Amino acid sequence: MRYFKYLVILLALVSCSKDIYRVSKTSYKKQAKVLGKSLKYIQPDTLNNKVITVIESQNFSLRKPNxxxxxxxxxxxxxxxxxxxxxxxxxxxxxxxxxxxxxxxxxxxxxxxxxxxxxxxxxxxxxxxxxxxxxxxxxxxxxxxxxxxxxxxxxxxxxxxxxxxxxxxxxxxxxxxxxxxxxxxxxxxxxxxxxxSGFGIWYDETKLDSVKLDENFNSTKALSFIGYNISNLENAIYSFKLHFNPTELSDTLTEKDKKILYLLEEELLKL
The missing domain is CATH 3.40.80.10 (Peptidoglycan recognition protein-like)
Known part of the structure; x- marks a missing residue:
């Protein structure tokens, strides 16, 4: 009897999951169809009672991810x-x-x-x-x-x-x-x-011990050059170390971190 009870609960959960995915699939198709229709025509905007003229160009494609x-x-x-x-x-x-x-x-x-x-x-x-x-x-x-x-x-x-x-x-x-x-x-x-494997960037670890940092090297600018939002510098440093020096996590830069930043700049300038 207990086995039968558990079986009923399991079947109910499976059925519920199928319903969730069925609803999601239906909604996906509906939203995609509406989106497709919205691309078929250019609805002219009105700015200060002035209507923007529409002349459709045949030269376009879908935007692509970068x-x-x-x-x-x-x-x-x-x-x-x-x-x-x-x-x-x-x-x-x-x-x-x-x-x-x-x-x-x-x-x-x-x-x-x-x-x-x-x-x-x-x-x-x-x-x-x-x-x-x-x-x-x-x-x-x-x-x-x-x-x-x-x-x-x-x-x-x-x-x-x-x-x-x-x-x-x-x-x-x-x-x-x-x-x-x-x-x-x-x-x-x-x-x-x-x-x-060719995806993402990394630094040349063989140069880590020998690299000499110029006294004018600006680690904050290097973080920004790589791509990090430095509006909150401590957060940017932590995220940088999470990616490139995860065994020494903190929100401050060590000499090693600065060398890594320097070498990452080198790698990006090669691209």
């Missing part, structure tokens, strides 16, 4: 993340989810504006959601990322960067674009391995 922002889900499972992105009230989404076993699931068309980066900035870009693809890795932030997960992330990055011609330096983390607000992917994320 950044990839990597996250960790901070949830207990891929299934929980799927539900979070499928439910309307959460108001969050991402283009891809990669599970611990390497399973890759796409949840938004690449050309759609996902809601994954929030209040964010990188270099002169102040709205990352509008120009980026979001990739969520199933991870609670306290565990290592699996081999299958990173291997398939690299495979996905190969596909996306080739398809949209995304520069390798434009593959960044949520913490990079939202310092002080976000810390994902965690300090356990293997940025160096990604860079060795």
């Amino acid at each position: 950044f990839i922002v990597i996250h960790h889900t901070d949830q207990d499972s891929c299934e929980e993340t799927y539900r979070t992105f499928a439910l309307k009230q959460t108001q969050v989404s991402s283009h891809y989810v990669i599970c611990d076993d390497g399973t890759v699931t796409q949840m938004l068309n690449d050309m759609l504006r996902g809601w994954h980066a929030g209040n964010s900035s990188w270099r002169s870009v102040t709205d990352l959601n509008s120009v980026s693809i979001g990739i969520e890795l199933d991870n609670d932030g306290e565990e290592p990322f699996s081999y299958a997960q990173i291997n398939n992330l690299i495979w996905l990055l190969e596909n996306l960067t080739e398809k949209y011609n995304i520069p390798k330096q434009n593959i960044i983390g949520h913490a990079d674009v939202a310092p002080g607000r976000k810390t994902d992917p965690s300090a356990l994320f293997p940025w160096k391995i990604l860079a060795e």
Whole structure:
């Protein structure tokens, strides 16, 4: 009897999940259709009782993403993340989810504006959601990322960067674009391995001990040059160290950190 009771509960949960995804799929198609129709015509605007003239040009294409922002889900499972992105009230989404076993699931068309980066900035870009693809890795932030997960992330990055011609330096983390607000992917994320595969940037570690910093070297300007928002310098430093020196996390720069910044500037100037 107890087994039957548990079975009924399980079936109810499965049915509920299917209903959630069915509703989400229907809403996705409806919203995409409305969006498509809105692109069919240019609705002339009126400014101070003056109507803007409309003459349609035949020379256009869809806007393409130019950044990839990597996250960790901070949830207990891929299934929980799927539900979070499928439910309307959460108001969050991402283009891809990669599970611990390497399973890759796409949840938004690449050309759609996902809601994954929030209040964010990188270099002169102040709205990352509008120009980026979001990739969520199933991870609670306290565990290592699996081999299958990173291997398939690299495979996905190969596909996306080739398809949209995304520069390798434009593959960044949520913490990079939202310092002080976000810390994902965690300090356990293997940025160096990604860079060795051609995605993201890293510094030449063989030069770390021998590099001599010029007395005029400005580490704050270097942080800004790389892309960090330095309006809150301590937050920017912490996010920088989370990415490039995660074993020595703090909100102050050490001599090692300054050398890393110098070498990162070198790498970016080569591109």
